[in-house]
Amino acid sequence: MGKSCKVTPVKNRLGQLLRLPGGIARDEAVEAAGQAVETLRDEYVNAIPGEIGALEAVVAAAGRRKLPPQELQAMLDRAGHLLTLSGTFGYTLLDEVVKRFCDLTSGMIEKDIGDVAPVSVHLRAMRLVCPGGRSLEEGEADNMLKGLELVHAHYGIERLQQDMDRPQAQ
Amino acid sequence: MEESFNFSQIIALVVDGDRYSTGIVSQILHGFGLNRHYVTTSGEEAKKLLSAEKFDLVITECVLPDMNARKLVRWVRRHASTRIRYIPIVMLTGYSHLSNVTAARDAGVNSVVRKPVAPATLFDHITWSARTERPFIEADAYIGPCRRFKFGEAAPGLNRRSTDHATDGVDAQAYHVDETQEAVI
Numbered sequence: 001m002g003k004s005c006k007v008t009p010v011k012n013r014l015g016q017l018l019r020l021p022g023g024i025a026r027d028e029a030v031e032a033a034g035q036a037v038e039t040l041r042d043e044y045v046n047a048i049p050g051e052i053g054a055l056e057a058v059v060a061a062a063g064r065r066k067l068p069p070q071e072l073q074a075m076l077d078r079a080g081h082l083l084t085l086s087g088t089f090g091y092t093l094l095d096e097v098v099k100r101f102c103d104l105t106s107g108m109i110e111k112d113i114g115d116v117a118p119v120s121v122h123l124r125a126m127r128l129v130c131p132g133g134r135s136l137e138e139g140e141a142d143n144m145l146k147g148l149e150l151v152h153a154h155y156g157i158e159r160l161q162q163d164m165d166r167p168q169a170q
Numbered sequence: 171m172e173e174s175f176n177f178s179q180i181i182a183l184v185v186d187g188d189r190y191s192t193g194i195v196s197q198i199l200h201g202f203g204l205n206r207h208y209v210t211t212s213g214e215e216a217k218k219l220l221s222a223e224k225f226d227l228v229i230t231e232c233v234l235p236d237m238n239a240r241k242l243v244r245w246v247r248r249h250a251s252t253r254i255r256y257i258p259i260v261m262l263t264g265y266s267h268l269s270n271v272t273a274a275r276d277a278g279v280n281s282v283v284r285k286p287v288a289p290a291t292l293f294d295h296i297t298w299s300a301r302t303e304r305p306f307i308e309a310d311a312y313i314g315p316c317r318r319f320k321f322g323e324a325a326p327g328l329n330r331r332s333t334d335h336a337t338d339g340v341d342a343q344a345y346h347v348d349e350t351q352e353a354v355i
Contacts, residue, residue, distance in 0.1 A: 023176030033201025
């Protein structure tokens with residue numbers, strides 16, 4: 001007996017509403033949205049050091065003990081907030097560092113590694129390049145990112161982005 | 171003459187535990203003229219709102235503080251009320267959750283957008299979902315908008331950054347889509 005499959009035509013209510021008279025052209029909407037997001041810049045960029053501080057507090061509280069997976073997961077989730085801020089407001093280098101932090105913590109959770117030192121190194125890098133931090137030359141920034149990659153290599157941790165780019169099983 | 175889209179009558183629900191993300195998405199929606207939207211941080215609250223109000227669009231992060239959003243999507247797609255069951259869902263996914271794209275697709279979302287959300291990308295996904303006719307499929311292994319459809323027209327904004335679509339390069343093969351076109355769920 002074959003598997004059941006019901007196919008139902010659906011009224012496209014969203015489409016009907018969007019096609020109502022009036023409205024806004026794409027370019028105009030995108031520009032207005034960009035301007036609306038810009039109104040958040042000061043408040044949100046000012047929040048970045050505090051978000052890093054929240055991650056630093058977890059490490060400080062850990063002291064010399066290992067970071068358990070649930071704390072690493074909480075840090076990973078919190079780092080997602082930082083990526084929202086750095087990506088939206090154009091802090092490219094901070095974005096790169098936070099992505100490497102996400103790579104690191106994901107890998108540590110996967111491999112059951114609880115060392116504080118690699119996490120601390122990434123947090124120091126974040127603090128260095130966050131708004132109000134140092135302005136690095138291109139070569140300095142490259143060296144810093146390469147240094148973080150060496151930490152990843154030491155622990156055998158790969159980038160999440162590479163995982164994403166691998167062909168998916170069909 | 172450039173096509174216009176009227177967002178003023180749409181009611182949207184934004185679900186995300188990241189307060190910065192909800193703030194940014196809200197501002198983007200305001201910019202589009204979509205002023206009637208609710209924001210919640212939890213999946214359970216989202217269920218309550220969906221049951222109480224009439225929404226035309228759901229935008230949800232893939233990982234919520236109280237549940238994986240796949241659970242929320244499954245709840246929507248299996249709801250007795252067609253008003254809820256057929257709601258278009260745009261799922262947002264952060265850098266550390268990109269591997270959830272396939273799972274989100276299988277849960278029945280309409281499209282997936284990588285965070286941080288850019289206005290052009292969100293605009294394109296909403297309008298593309300709205301202009302693409304997709305029947306609703308209820309099968310043993312999948313409930314949601316049909317994934318085997320033809321692109322009548324590629325989503326606008328092909329010049330935007332290639333990384334905006336978390337599905338790029340993943341679903342083109344899965345859905346036998348011409349890889350030169352947009353590959354959006």
